[in-house]
Amino acid sequence: MTTHSRGICALLVILALQSFGPSSAMAETASAGNPLIFYSDFEPGPNGFDRWGISGNAPSVTTEVARAGKHAMKTVLNRRTSRTSYRTEVTSSAALDVIPGHEYWYGFSIYLPHDYVPDPIWEIVAQWHSSPDNQQEHRNAPNPPLALFTHDGEWSVSVLWDAKPITDKKVGYDGNRTYSLGKYATGRWTDWVFRVKWSHKSDGLLQVWKDGQLVIDHKGPVGFNDRNGPYLKLGIYKGWKDRTNPAGVVSERVLYHDEVRIAGPGGRYEDVAPGGSSVPVRRPSPPRVRLE
Numbered sequence: 001m002t003t004h005s006r007g008i009c010a011l012l013v014i015l016a017l018q019s020f021g022p023s024s025a026m027a028e029t030a031s032a033g034n035p036l037i038f039y040s041d042f043e044p045g046p047n048g049f050d051r052w053g054i055s056g057n058a059p060s061v062t063t064e065v066a067r068a069g070k071h072a073m074k075t076v077l078n079r080r081t082s083r084t085s086y087r088t089e090v091t092s093s094a095a096l097d098v099i100p101g102h103e104y105w106y107g108f109s110i111y112l113p114h115d116y117v118p119d120p121i122w123e124i125v126a127q128w129h130s131s132p133d134n135q136q137e138h139r140n141a142p143n144p145p146l147a148l149f150t151h152d153g154e155w156s157v158s159v160l161w162d163a164k165p166i167t168d169k170k171v172g173y174d175g176n177r178t179y180s181l182g183k184y185a186t187g188r189w190t191d192w193v194f195r196v197k198w199s200h201k202s203d204g205l206l207q208v209w210k211d212g213q214l215v216i217d218h219k220g221p222v223g224f225n226d227r228n229g230p231y232l233k234l235g236i237y238k239g240w241k242d243r244t245n246p247a248g249v250v251s252e253r254v255l256y257h258d259e260v261r262i263a264g265p266g267g268r269y270e271d272v273a274p275g276g277s278s279v280p281v282r283r284p285s286p287p288r289v290r291l292e
Contacts, residue, residue, distance in 0.1 A: 035105075035267040035271055036263050039261050040052065041068060052091060055088075055091055056086075056088045056089055059074060059076075059089075059235055061073060067111070067189045072257065072258040073235075073257045073258065074254065075235040075254070076252070076254050080251050086237065086239070086240040087235070088235050088236055089127075089235030089236070090235055091233050098228065098229030099229055100198045100227070100228070100229050102198070102265045103197045103267070104195075104197075104198070104229075104262065104267065105194070105263040105268070105269065106193070106194040107192065107193045107259065107261045107262075107271075107273050108257055108274065109191045110189070110192065110256070111258070114187045116150075116253070117153075117250060118152050118249075119249050119250045120152055120249070121238060122149050122150070122151040123236055123237065123239070124147045124148070124149055125148055125257075127144040127147040127148070127232075128144055128145060128146040128223075128231065130144065130223070130230050131230060142160075142167045142168065143158075143169055145159070145198075145223040146159055146160075146196065150184055153183055153184065154180060154181065154183050154184060155182065155190075156181060157208060157216060158176065159176065159178075159206060161200050161221030161224070164225060167224045175220075179208075179216050181210060189274070191275065193208070195208075197222065198223045198230065202220060202221065204221040205219055209273075234260065236255060261274075
């Protein structure tokens with residue numbers, strides 16, 4: 001990402017925080033003991049698309065498919081119509097509500113259409129972007145400490161951690177791990193729940209459920225040594241950037257997100273699970289782990 005693009009992204013995040021903060025109804029339920037700090041079902045009203053900031057090309061709200069209700073978020077990247085088209089994402093307005101050292105729950109659902117064919121060029125379809133402490137760290141543009149990918153027909157999750165006061169991807173991170181979660185299914189919704197304790201120390205935690213099954217149980221550092229915790233971004237960020245002649249097999253990507261919830265400390269699986277699923281299931285065998 002260029003410095004200019006990162007600056008625009010940061011500005012959009014700030015605008016989102018200022019303009020799209022939690023609704024009064026959300027604040028009232030939180031004060032009554034509800035741990036939810038963000039909710040968006042993309043239906044018309046205060047819990048819809050208006051609580052997001054835009055990064056890159058603008059997604060849209062559609063009635064083509066929906067995990068619940070009648071609406072979902074649709075993101076489209078088309079390399080043929082826009083040679084610089086590689087990112088279309090929304091940023092949650094709950095960014096400043098995330099405090100390092102605390103535990104958070106994230107739930108959302110993703111629909112991959114039937115024509116979402118395997119491609120060797122990766123896509124980030126959900127990411128948690130770090131919150132730089134200063135301009136130096138902002139210019140260094142570290143990779144997301146946590147991201148959900150589609151790549152070559154499979155799901156994967158990457159985790160980064162770094163205890164240095166200034167994280168610089170050119171210098172490198174203290175550690176990273178990629179979990180391969182098997183082939184993705186198209187033509188249906190896939191439900192995701194992430195439980196994260198953001199900590200660059202050994203007390204960090206990451207648990208991930210896919211369609212109600214526990215697929216990652218990571219104990220150890222997650223994230224960077226920042227004053228503020230990461231913020232959630234959803235959409236598509238595809239590795240077309242800086243490739244004049246991409247080696248992939250697709251020139252357009254389309255997918256959908258719905259049922260987005262974030263719960264703060266005191267949250268539970270049931271608070272964020274799409275569709276109200278209440279019983280997470282442990283997967284009988286661990287996922288493949290790829291150390292890098």
